Amino acid sequence: MALDRRADFRVALLKQKFSFWANHLSKTLLPLLLRMLSFFVFNFPLQRIIMTSNPLLEPYDLPPFTRIQAEDVEPAIDAVLMNNRRRIETLLEKAEPRTWSSFVDVLTELEECLERVWSPVQHLNAVANTQALRAAYNTCLPKLSAYQTELAHNIRLYAGWKSLAASSEYRDFSPVQQKIINDTLRDFHLGGVALPPEKKERFAHIQQELSILQAHFEENLLDATQAGYLDVTDPAQLKGLPPSALMQAEQAARQVEQSGYRITLDFPAYHAVMSYATRRELRQQVYIAYVTRASDLGSFADRYDNSQLMHDILRLRQEEARILGFGNFAELSLETKMAGSPAQVLDFLCDLAHRTRSAAEGELAELRSFAAAELGLDKLEAWDVAYASERLREHRFMLNDEMLKPYFPVDGVLAGMFELTSRLFNIYIQPGPEVEVWHPDVHFYEIRDVKGELCGQFYLDLYARPHKRGGAWMDECLSRYRRGHQLQHPVAFLTCNAAPPVGKQPALFTHDEVVTLFHEFGHGLHHMLTRVDYPQVAGIREVEWDAVELPSQFMENWCWTSEGIDLIGRHYQTGEPLPQSLRDSLLASRDFQAGMQMLRQIEFALFDMRLHLEYDPAQPTDIQALLNEVRSTVAVLKPPSCNRFQHSFTHVFAGGYAAGYYSYKWAEVLAADAFSRFQEEGLFNPLIGQAFLHKILERGGARPAAELFRDFMGRPPRVDALLRQYGLEEVSR
Ligand code: ZN
Secondary structure: OOOOHHHHOOOOOOOOOOOHHHOOOOOOOOOHHHHHHHHHHHHOOHHHHHHOOOHHHOOOOOOOOOOOOHHHHHHHHHHHHHHHHHHHHHHHHOOOOOOHHHHHHHHHHHHHHHHHHHHHHHHHHHHOOOHHHHHHHHHHHHHHHHHHHHHHOOHHHHHHHHHHHHOHHHHHOOHHHHHHHHHHHHHHHHOOOOOOHHHHHHHHHHHHHHHHHHHHHHHHHHHHHHHOEEEEOOHHHHOOOOHHHHHHHHHHHHHOOOOOEEEEOOHHHHHHHHHHOOOHHHHHHHHHHHHOOOOOOOOOOOOOOOHHHHHHHHHHHHHHHHHOOOOOHHHHHHOOOOOOOHHHHHHHHHHHHHHHHHHHHHHHHHHHHHHHHHHOOOOOOHHHHHHHHHHHHHHHHOOOHHHHHHHOEHHHHHHHHHHHHHHHHOEEEEEOOOOOOOOOOOEEEEEEEOOOOEEEEEEEEEEOOOOOOOOOEEEEEEOOEEEOOEEEOOEEEEEEEEOOOOOOOOOEOOHHHHHHHHHHHHHHHHHHOOOOOOHHHOOOOOOOOOOOOHHHHHHHHHHHOHHHHHHHOEOOOOOOEOOHHHHHHHHHHHHOOHHHHHHHHHHHHHHHHHHHHHOOOOOOOOHHHHHHHHHHHHOOOOOOOOOOHHHHOHHHHOOOOOOOOOHHHHHHHHHHHHHHHHHHHOOOOHHHHHHHHHHOHHHOOOOOHHHHHHHHHOOOOOOHHHHHHOOOHHHHO
């Protein structure tokens, strides 16, 4: 099977900007301008500043995207790292007792300087990738990694934090400040500060290697995705594809100055073929091209194969964990999460699998008999599953994406989503001022509270295009940060990969694309509505990885309510609301194949957890064999042997979800449970909306997620609401 839609399309790649232990450094009381000025004066002859202005080093309110060039990147990073090293050295040379203002504030500010340079670069590398930018980005990765490791291993810095924790001042710190100190000390420990010199050196080397290997894994996938395509001249070959997908394919061909149609391996194109193409051979061909991307199979196996990279990454992660005294990488990963141990996670997943299995088996049996009876598919192959499922869905609910899309035009969906958040949280979203962007499709918005005060701003980049990474994600551009009386408001990047508008028609979203947008917007709200003034724990920072999907999955729920649909679903030509029959069908369809979907997520999560729990560098685990074994215990659908899902599992091999993919399900339990309070006490009940805002969204990582959740719900989380949400409740009894 290809990576399923939830995983691949609704990606929440909350990129950790730097390794986690580096998240706790910096701040000065000087305003930004003075800081940058002093930085230049100390580090550059004035003439050189004038001669070689670097947009990344200029103070900015928002990044100067149109002026950033690949050649600016390395000099800017070099300059910031040099300055930071010098400032830290000066700080540590002072013998005075460590205080918050003389120590933490300075370090916070230094980290902010680095973020301001690196965040736009990292973002551009993901959404406007060029060879030159990629090269510059990759040149900087080892430098950043070396810097972070240096800080993480700096005994004097560590001693500074320890002395702050032991100081008489500590008692007077706010709980948030105390948490920052304790999190930092924990991260120092995880960063290997207490290691003997030879181990420390090895540890640093591993960090550098991993950052390079993981970036390489992702590049291979991006390149393999772009390299693979199918040119078709006869439209009859594409029978069944909806008009929008055909136009997309035509547009893709035109972009390379060809006639006919080009089927790319971008997710929307792949998804359209798998769901709609009536020619089985076409589905098979595209399926195989897609599921063998970046693997030892397929047309580009000699160029973009991730096989060895996976082993190298796993080997280094295990070594890293053992150097730190953990038994394996899974234990290291859980050290900073809400779940207590790998065993607890495995139990959680197996329990969910157990409760879901018979429902999934029933769904598959139904699909098989439908495919045989109605579609003449006696043996259901992997490339038939989405197609047959879509036909069954249409048959049962009289519903398909194409019927719904005219009701979800981009402007209507955005207006409805903004209206909804306004009613829930008493905030207002409107287009922001004109700012520099990296592509004409990108728009900029701002969020204000009821008094008109600015809360946060965001860039919205909705459509798939060449040289943009697949999936959808939220990333931080700037974090909330108070320096004395001066407040920096948070700014987010919200990125999706929906099918772009074709011709003069506005972009029309599938319901799934709408859900994806709500998901990322949920992350964005978490980042932008925070009231925490310390960037170390503001927004999504220091929120446990397995709780960070709570606001995002919570927001998805509104796309599955009649009240939510009322706000977002209007026909793009007539303005008519979504007809009742379609609406009923859509809402009823949420349960469709819920058991099978659940099991697939559990399969990915179990595979990830066991891989990082069991991988033995001395006798490298056969990754495919382990995946097969996991499938044999939980999956009802077995993909063909050519399937190389693992080779494109970027969450785990390139993102922050290593030994953490279970987080989606874990947080989904929290999200469904929290949403059940709205269902019980009123979907738009302002008191509940305010409670969610004040007790969860605004609090960021200032307190442990379990406490925030208890604070909102008045009790610990329960799994019932999630099972109920998917109609699996009966099965569990
Ligand atoms: Zn997410």
